Amino acid sequence: MNIDTHRHIDQSLCGKPLSVKDGHSQVELVTTPQMAADEQGLIHGGFIFGAADYAAMIAVNHPHVVLGASDVKFLKPVRVGETVIAQAQVQEVKGKKYRVSVCVTKGGDAIFQGMFTCFVLDRHVLD
Helix, strand or coil, X not given: CCCCCCCCCCHHHHXXXXXXXXXXXXXXXXXXXXXXXXXXXXXXXXXXXXXXXXXXXXHHCCCCEEEEEEEEEECCCCXXXXXXXXXXXXXXXXXXXXXXXXXXXXXXXXXEEEEEEEEECCCCCCC
């Protein structure tokens, strides 16, 4: 598994890659108490989005990939201690523009779906 992008990601916050191959990736995120939004243990959606975004980035797997847009739906809640799997698949490439579908599941049930529009730049976005 060769990952060429987002090498400094904190995997405890964005998930651990399980596979990266041919425009597809799979990321596992184990939720922790630090991700809770309330006393009942509801996980803040930003962490689920972060895992989905990370899966999309490594599915494209280019050093200069950035997120341009996303259209997402949160389908079910996630609690502290639950594990989710984000699966990303490149659906379309037009020049520097990549459209990547992402589905996040918990115990086989979809809890998040999204389409991410990514761009592969000629140089780092901060250069």
